[in-house]
Amino acid sequence: MSQTFTVGWLYPDLMNIYGDRGNILTLLKRAEWHGYEPRLVELQRGAAQMMDDVDVFFFGGGQDREQALVYDDLIEIKQEPLEAAVAKGSVVLAVCGGYQLLGHYYQTAEGERFPGIGLIDVRTEAGKKRFIGDVVVDASIEGVDPSTLVGFENHSGRTFLGVGARPLGRVRLGAGNNGTDGTEGCVQGGVVGTYLHGSLLPKNPHLADYLIRRALSRRGMGELVPLDDSTELAAHARILERAQQRAGER
Amino acid sequence: MTIRKVAAVWAGKGTGALSRISRRGGGTTLPGDVARAIDPRILTRLTGDLSQGSAVITGTNGKTTTARLLTWLLEGVGQRVVSNRAGANLIFGVTAATLSRAGADGRLRADWGVFEIDEASLPRAAGEVQPKATLVLNLFRDQLDRYGELESIAKKIERALAALPETAHVILNADDPRVAEIGLGLPNKPVWFGLDDPRVAGKQLPHAADARTCPRCGSSLVFEAVYVGHDGVYHCPNHDFARPAPDITATDIALDGFDSLAMTIRGTRVEMPLGGLYNCYNVLAAYATACSLGLDGGYIAERLRTFRAAFGRQERIDFRGRHLILVLSKNPAGFNETVRTAVDLAHATNFVIGLNDRKADGTDVSWIWDVDFEQLQNKARVVIPAGNRAYDLAVRLKYAGVAAEEPQTDPARALDLLIKTTNEGDTAHLLCTYTAMLDLRAELVRRGWAQPYWET
Numbered sequence: 228m229s230q231t232f233t234v235g236w237l238y239p240d241l242m243n244i245y246g247d248r249g250n251i252l253t254l255l256k257r258a259e260w261h262g263y264e265p266r267l268v269e270l271q272r273g274a275a276q277m278m279d280d281v282d283v284f285f286f287g288g289g290q291d292r293e294q295a296l297v298y299d300d301l302i303e304i305k306q307e308p309l310e311a312a313v314a315k316g317s318v319v320l321a322v323c324g325g326y327q328l329l330g331h332y333y334q335t336a337e338g339e340r341f342p343g344i345g346l347i348d349v350r351t352e353a354g355k356k357r358f359i360g361d362v363v364v365d366a367s368i369e370g371v372d373p374s375t376l377v378g379f380e381n382h383s384g385r386t387f388l389g390v391g392a393r394p395l396g397r398v399r400l401g402a403g404n405n406g407t408d409g410t411e412g413c414v415q416g417g418v419v420g421t422y423l424h425g426s427l428l429p430k431n432p433h434l435a436d437y438l439i440r441r442a443l444s445r446r447g448m449g450e451l452v453p454l455d456d457s458t459e460l461a462a463h464a465r466i467l468e469r470a471q472q473r474a475g476e477r
Numbered sequence: 478m479t480i481r482k483v484a485a486v487w488a489g490k491g492t493g494a495l496s497r498i499s500r501r502g503g504g505t506t507l508p509g510d511v512a513r514a515i516d517p518r519i520l521t522r523l524t525g526d527l528s529q530g531s532a533v534i535t536g537t538n539g540k541t542t543t544a545r546l547l548t549w550l551l552e553g554v555g556q557r558v559v560s561n562r563a564g565a566n567l568i569f570g571v572t573a574a575t576l577s578r579a580g581a582d583g584r585l586r587a588d589w590g591v592f593e594i595d596e597a598s599l600p601r602a603a604g605e606v607q608p609k610a611t612l613v614l615n616l617f618r619d620q621l622d623r624y625g626e627l628e629s630i631a632k633k634i635e636r637a638l639a640a641l642p643e644t645a646h647v648i649l650n651a652d653d654p655r656v657a658e659i660g661l662g663l664p665n666k667p668v669w670f671g672l673d674d675p676r677v678a679g680k681q682l683p684h685a686a687d688a689r690t691c692p693r694c695g696s697s698l699v700f701e702a703v704y705v706g707h708d709g710v711y712h713c714p715n716h717d718f719a720r721p722a723p724d725i726t727a728t729d730i731a732l733d734g735f736d737s738l739a740m741t742i743r744g745t746r747v748e749m750p751l752g753g754l755y756n757c758y759n760v761l762a763a764y765a766t767a768c769s770l771g772l773d774g775g776y777i778a779e780r781l782r783t784f785r786a787a788f789g790r791q792e793r794i795d796f797r798g799r800h801l802i803l804v805l806s807k808n809p810a811g812f813n814e815t816v817r818t819a820v821d822l823a824h825a826t827n828f829v830i831g832l833n834d835r836k837a838d839g840t841d842v843s844w845i846w847d848v849d850f851e852q853l854q855n856k857a858r859v860v861i862p863a864g865n866r867a868y869d870l871a872v873r874l875k876y877a878g879v880a881a882e883e884p885q886t887d888p889a890r891a892l893d894l895l896i897k898t899t900n901e902g903d904t905a906h907l908l909c910t911y912t913a914m915l916d917l918r919a920e921l922v923r924r925g926w927a928q929p930y931w932e933t
C-alpha cells in the first residue's frame with residue numbers, strides 16, 4: 228500500500244474563483260505521479276475534519292459576497308486547527324483573497340479594518356486601480372528550478388510585508404503585492420501567499436513540487452523523483468517569451 | 478428630424494462603407510463611434526423611428542442564438558427587423574446596426590429592433606433604447622478580468638430592469654439563482670421561464686457553478702435538478718429562497734447531438750435543427766419573449782423548424798470530404814455543455830480546442846481549470862490544442878488525463894494537423910473561444926472552404 232498525500236481545500240464551494248481548482252488538481256495528480264495515494268479533504272463551512280492529517284492546505288480567492296460568508300467560520304472553526312497543523316509542519320498555499328485573510332487585516336478605503344487570522348505577517352489595504360495582467364516573478368525560494376514563476380494577477384488590494392514574512396519573489400512583469408516595492412507574495416515558514424492565478428501550480432510544477440516536498444519532510448520523507456514536465460514547462464516558457472516581447476515593445 | 482441626426486447617420490454610414498471595403502472585420506462598430514460623437518442621442522432617435530419597438534437580450538451565454546431566433550420569428554410574420562450581428566453587443570455595435578439600416582434622410586426604416594446586449598452595457602442600452610421586452614438568459618462567470626465580479630454585473634442588471642416603465646415586459650430565467658434573485662426584487666412581476674424534465678437533469682453542480690448560496694441567509698442551496706451550469710431547480714434549506722414557479726416551461730425534452738432538439742412548450746411540440754440542452758433554454762426564452770410581443774404559439778413552433786444557426790455558434794463546414802462542426806465555447810458553463818453535447822450526444826472523437834486570451838475572449842485563461850475536460854477521457858481520439866494559449870490548454874488536458882496532440886498556436890498549422898489526423902468522411906468538432914474561432918474561420922475562408930462572415 229502506498230502512503231497517502233492529503234490536500235485540504237478550504238471552502239471549495241465559496242472560495243474557488245479564477246480557476247483555482249487547477250492548483251488542487253495539480254497537487255493531487257503530482258502526488259499520485261510521485262507514488263502517493265492522493266486524497267482530497269473538502270473543508271466546507273462548519274467542518275474541521277482531518278485537518279491534522281492535511282499535508283497541503285489550499286485557500287483560494289472568492290468574490291466579496293462569498294468572502295463575507297466564510298469570514299466568521301474561518302475565525303471560529305478553522306483558525307485553531309489550521310495554526311496547529313502549520314505549527315506541526317503542514318504547508319499552506321493561499322491565493323489572492325485567501326492570502327489577504329491569512330494576514331493581520333484588510334483595511335478598506337474608508338479606513339475600516341477587518342482583522343484576518345494573522346498567520347502571516349502581512350497587511351492589506353484597499354487600492355483604487357485594479358492590477359490585471361500577466362505576472363513574471365523571480366522567485367526567492369531555494370531549490371526551485373527554473374527560478375521564475377508565471378501567473379495572472381487580478382486584485383485591487385495592496386499587501387505589505389512585515390519583518391516576519393519574506394517575499395515569494397520580485398516581479399519582472401506585473402504589479403505583485405502592491406505595485407510599489409517590487410515584491411510579490413510571501414513565504415513564512417510553510418505558508419506561501421501570492422496574488423498569482425493562472426492557475427498558478429499547473430504552469431509552475433517546480434513550485435508544486437516544492438510544496439509537496441516541504442509537506443512530506445515533516446513526515447520524514449520528501450525525496451521526489453523528477454517527473455516529465457515538458458508540457459508544463461513549455462507553457463511556462465511561452466509566458467516568459469511573451470513577457471520578454473512586451474518588455475521589448477516598451 | 479434634426480440636422481444633427483442626419484449628419485450623424487451620414488458620417489456613421491460613410492465609416493461603415495469604408496471599413497467594409499478595407500475588410501477590417503465587417504464594419505461592425507466603428508460607424509457607431511463616429512455617429513455617437515456627432516449626436517450622443519443618435520440611438521434613442523433612431524430606435525424611436527421603429528414602428529413597433531425593441532427587444533433586448535442579455536446574459537452570459539446564448540445571446541446571439543436567442544437574438545437570431547427572435548429575429549427569425551418576427552421576420553416570419555413580415556416584420557422588418559434590425560439587429561446587431563457578429564457579436565457587436567456594446568452600445569457602439571447597437572448604434573452601428575441601426576445606422577446601417579437608416580435611409581439617406583436619417584430615418585430608420587424597420588418595425589422591430591432585436592438587440593443582444595453585453596451584461597455590463599444593459600443599463601445604458603435599456604435607457605437609450607427603451608425596450609418593449611427585456612430578456613435575461615443567465616449569469617455565469619465569464620471574463621472576470623474585464624467585468625470584475627458577477628455581483629457587480631448582477632447589480633447593474635437589477636438597476637436597469639428596475640428603471641423600466643411598468644408596461645415593459647421582463648422575461649427571466651427562473652432556473653438561474655442569480656437571475657431569480659434579481660427578478661424577485663423587481664417592483665413588477667416578470668415572466669419566468671424554466672426547464673421541467675428531470676430525465677435530462679443532473680444532480681450534481683459542476684465545478685464551474687457560481688451561484689451556490691442563498692441570497693437571504695447565505696446557506697448553500699440544495700439542487701433537485703441541475704440542467705446547465707448552476708441553472709436548475711433549487712431551494713434554500715431554510716426555506717427563505719427558492720426557484721420561482723415558471724410561467725412557461727419546456728417538458729419532454731429530446732436531444733440529438735448538435736443536430737436537433739425537441740420539447741413541449743404550452744402543449745405544443747417544438748422541434749428545432751439546433752442541439753444541446755443549453756439551446757433548449759435559448760429556444761424557450763425566445764418563445765416566451767415572442768409570446769409577450771404578441772406572436773402566436775402555434776406559429777412560433779411551426780416557424781422554428783426551419784431555423785439556421787448563428788455564425789460560429791454551431792456552423793457546419795465541409796471540406797475535402799471531412800465535416801467540421803464549429804461551436805463557440807467561451808466560458809466554463811458554455812464549454813462544459815458543448816463538450817458534454819459533443820461527447821455524449823454526438824459521439825464526437827476528433828477535436829480542435831481553441832483558446833485565445835485577447836480582450837474579447839478574456840485575458841485571464843484560468844477558467845479552463847473549471848471546465849471538465851475529463852469528459853474527453855477515453856472518448857476523444859484526436860485532440861488538437863489551438864489558439865495563442867494552446868500551451869495552457871495542453872497542460873489542462875494533461876491533468877484531465879486526455880492525450881493531446883502538439884499545441885498549435887498558428888491556425889493554419891492547426892488545420893493542417895486536423896486534415897492529417899481526420900479521415901475523409903469523418904467529423905471533427907472545433908470548440909473555440911470567440912477570437913480563436915475568428916482566427917480558424919479566417920483561415921478556412923482563406924482556403925476557400927468557408928464564406929466571409931458578413932456575407933453569410
Ligand SMILES: [Zn+2]
Nearest residue numbers: 691694713717
Ligand atoms: Zn436561505
